[in-house]
Amino acid sequence: MSISAWAKKPSRVLVITVAGLLVAAVSGCDSAPAGPVAGPDGPVPRQVTVVGEGKVEGTPDxxxxxxxxxxxxxxxxxxxxxxxxxxxxxxxxxxxxxxxxxxxxxxxxxxxxxxxxxxxxxxxxxxxxxxxxxxxxxxxxxxxxxxxxxxxxxxxxxxxxxxIEDDSQMVKDARARAFNDAKDRAQQYAELSGLDLGTVISISEVGAATPPPTPMPRYDAAEAMSVPLSPGQQTVGFSVTVVWELG
Known part of the structure; x- marks a missing residue:
């Protein structure tokens, strides 16, 4: 064997060895379970943040x-x-x-x-x-x-x-609908990402705006008549932002 041929042999062995390590690393990534994402201060848990909406209508009294x-x-x-x-x-x-x-x-x-x-x-x-x-x-x-x-x-x-004089039950119903809506969204994202929905990390809500008063025109006393009024429906709504862990 010539000196030139012998000098090239270790290079071939080295290339084959590195390639084998890369295959093993890729194989290990495919089979390992999802875990926390590495952060500068240590592992950061996987999270999903969603916004849920909930509304309930009632007749003003x-x-x-x-x-x-x-x-x-x-x-x-x-x-x-x-x-x-x-x-x-x-x-x-x-x-x-x-x-x-x-x-x-x-x-x-x-x-x-x-x-x-x-x-x-x-x-x-x-x-x-x-x-x-x-x-x-x-x-x-x-x-x-x-x-x-x-x-x-x-x-x-x-x-x-x-x-609505007492809208406490409507508020509870709207809040429950908002949370359930957020949970359904989070569950869907967890399934799409191949993860499991974990525990709740935080919840924050925003109440719906109160409808403004209805302005009324000025009437002439000589032409005064019964004022037509229609209460319609009033909406109680909430928007809730929930953060879940993903595992």
Whole structure:
């Protein structure tokens, strides 16, 4: 054997040996179970983060009416007196519709000067606002009509909002639906990745936004009539973010 041939022989043996190690390493990766991912501070558990949605609908059983009386007069005292007189009559008319006085609350009292030319005060505007909580949907329309007819053209119906007095069970149902939705999604991801769904690491939720009050137009007392109202359906919803371990 020549010196040249002998020098090349170890190289062939070395190449064959390295190739054999690579095959063994690939084979070992295929058969080893999934484990934690290596991180700078040690093993990091495999995780899946999902967002679940849950909604439940219910029929509102209460109505809140926000109304105001506004008056203009040459002086502040006259403006306040006119407003107070009409608001007292409005509150009595609301109570006359069977509304408990404890469900009638003052929300704002305001007095503002009115300016004319050269920034001179030429009068005052006084306002008194109330919130009326109506616990019988059927009494809402007659109550609004009573407010309007009693207050006359000084009346402002600012908003009408519907609500469910006790929505605690709806909240529980919506929360459960959100979590179950998140779990179904996580289980699907675990199956798609060939892993098992483990324990919950964290849960965070966001409640659904409250529907805004419905604005109401101003009515002329001479044309006052029954106000058509439809409570529709109110939705209680949650969005929940859940993190699971994967094994």
């Amino acid at each position: 209460t109505v809140t009416v926000n109304a105001a009386i506004e008056s203009l007069a040459p002086d502040a005292t006259a403006a306040m007196n006119q407003t107070n007189e009409r608001m007292t009559a409005v509150i009595d008319a609301v109570a006359g519709q069977g509304i408990d006085r404890k469900d009638i609350s003052t929300t704002q009292v305001n007095l503002q000067p009115q300016y004319g030319e050269n920034s001179t005060i030429n009068g005052y505007q006084a306002s008194n606002s109330i919130a009326v909580k109506i616990r019988d949907i059927n009494a809402a329309s007659p109550t609004i009509t009573a407010i309007q007819t009693t207050g006359g053209n000084a009346t402002r119906i600012n908003s009408v909002s519907f609500a």
